[in-house]
Amino acid sequence: xxxxxxxxxxxxxxxxxxxxxxxxVTMWGVSFVSTKVLLNYEMQPVEIYIxxxxxxxxxxxAINHKRFFSNNWRDEGLLLMCGLLSGSIYxxxxxxxxxxxxxxxxxxxxxxxxLITAMLVGVMYKSERPGAGMWMGSMVAFLGVACVIFNSSxxxxxxxxxxxxxxxxxxxxxxxxxxxxxxxxxxxxxxxTRKTFFYGVLTSLPFIMxxxxxxxxMEVLTTGPLLFNVLFLAVGSSLxxxxxxxxxxxxxxxxxxxxxxxxxxxxxxxxxxxFLGEKVSIVGIGGCILILLGLWLGDxxxxxxxxxx
Numbered sequence: 001x002x003x004x005x006x007x008x009x010x011x012x013x014x015x016x017x018x019x020x021x022x023x024x025v026t027m028w029g030v031s032f033v034s035t036k037v038l039l040n041y042e043m044q045p046v047e048i049y050i051x052x053x054x055x056x057x058x059x060x061x062a063i064n065h066k067r068f069f070s071n072n073w074r075d076e077g078l079l080l081m082c083g084l085l086s087g088s089i090y091x092x093x094x095x096x097x098x099x100x101x102x103x104x105x106x107x108x109x110x111x112x113x114x115l116i117t118a119m120l121v122g123v124m125y126k127s128e129r130p131g132a133g134m135w136m137g138s139m140v141a142f143l144g145v146a147c148v149i150f151n152s153s154x155x156x157x158x159x160x161x162x163x164x165x166x167x168x169x170x171x172x173x174x175x176x177x178x179x180x181x182x183x184x185x186x187x188x189x190x191x192x193t194r195k196t197f198f199y200g201v202l203t204s205l206p207f208i209m210x211x212x213x214x215x216x217x218m219e220v221l222t223t224g225p226l227l228f229n230v231l232f233l234a235v236g237s238s239l240x241x242x243x244x245x246x247x248x249x250x251x252x253x254x255x256x257x258x259x260x261x262x263x264x265x266x267x268x269x270x271x272x273x274x275f276l277g278e279k280v281s282i283v284g285i286g287g288c289i290l291i292l293l294g295l296w297l298g299d300x301x302x303x304x305x306x307x308x309x
Contacts, residue, residue, distance in 0.1 A: 017251030021260040024241045024248060029267030031237035032103045033275055034229045035095055041226060042214050045095030046207040048233070049200075051220065053087065055234035057197035064190040071186060078179055079195040080203075085176035087200015092207065093169035101162025102278050107268035108144075108291050109166035110173070111261070115141055115298055117174040137298020144290025147283050189246065197238075262292055 038048050070076045097106045115138050145167070183192055220226045265288060272278040 017248050018260075020244050020248040021252065022263075024245045025260045025264050026267055027232075027237045027241045029107065029264040030271050031233055032098065032107045032268045033271045034232050034237075036098050036103050036272070036276060037225065038229050039095070039099055041223075043226070044211040044214055045092055045099060046204060046211050047213040047215070048095055048230070049088070049091045049204055050208070050213075051230045052233040052238060053091075053197050053201050055230070056238040057194065057201060059235065059239050060190065060194045060197065064194055067191055070195070075183065075186065078183055079192065080199045081179050082176055082183070082192065082196045083199020083201075084203050085172050085179065086196055088204035088207070089172045090169050090176065091200070092204060093165045093172065097162040097165035097169065099162065100159040101166070102284075103272040103276060104265065104269045104278065104284070104288065105163055106166045106169075107265045108288055109163060110170045111265055111295065112141060112145065112167070112291065113170040113173040113177070115295065116171055117177045118298070120174055120178060136301065137294045137296070139294070140297055141291045141294025144287040144292075144294060147287030147290060193242065262296055265292060 035048060039045070070079060094106060094110060097109075119138065180192070215223070215226065220230060269288065
């Protein structure tokens with residue numbers, strides 16, 4: 001009886017974990033569409049970023065506020081770099097990319113960051129060089145990238161600059177992952193995330209001089225679509241998804257949870273078609289399939305090799 005009860009509780013935990021992973025990936029996939037809606041209301045990319053992460057920072061600060069500074073200035077510098085790479089550079093590149101290209105393209109190309117990270121780690125650390133499986137997955141994925149950019153160059157409504165900015169965002173996130181690796185051993189994820197949000201907003205402020213905000217705070221608060229999408233990005237895809245993802249990884253494990261990330265682009269494609277009326281050509285769909293296949297193949301072959309060894 002006790003054994004059956006334990007099994008039921010374990011199954012319930014797994015189901016909740018999988019549902020949590022699906023909800024997180026859905027929110028992240030929809031976040032691209034939500035940002036595009038704000039851009040269609042002529043909000044500036046910098047303005048969207050600052051509203052989103054100022055709110056997210058204040059919410060995390062309310063939850064986690066016992067510690068404000070790192071152990072030393074070197075670590076503080078690394079946290080500043082995290083804010084720059086994963087905050088202002090990554091999200092500003094992503095937001096500007098959404099101005100020029102399809103929402104699906106941005107979601108697809110930024111999803112390449114795990115492969116780029118693996119290759120950068122291989123260059124920097126000889127003991128962690130990618131195996132043949134990772135290289136095979138990378139080649140398939142980058143062939144898909146070529147298809148996506150090729151598709152964009154023949155669509156007069158799309159500027160390939162958006163695709164290039166998306167790749168720059170993916171590269172920036174990969175560099176952030178390497179910096180984060182050095183901080184994880186000494187600080188909890190809440191502290192790192194809060195500091196990252198803070199430095200991200202701080203380093204994005206100079207960009208306001210280039211593109212001043214379109215809306216003031218009161219206009220955002222009193223305009224339904226603006227308020228809804230800003231709150232969704234700040235509270236949903238930045239705060240709730242972050243907390244939920246941490247719990248999901250505990251329940252189902254990092255490998256199973258990360259497999260859900262492959263659905264992000266599919267979700268973005270479905271929502272962008274439904275709410276933005278975006279259409280993707282056969283070449284674009286082919287590129288999408290190749291990128292997703294490459295990401296899955298690299299992950300699968302690497303895990304299989306580790307299991308055998």
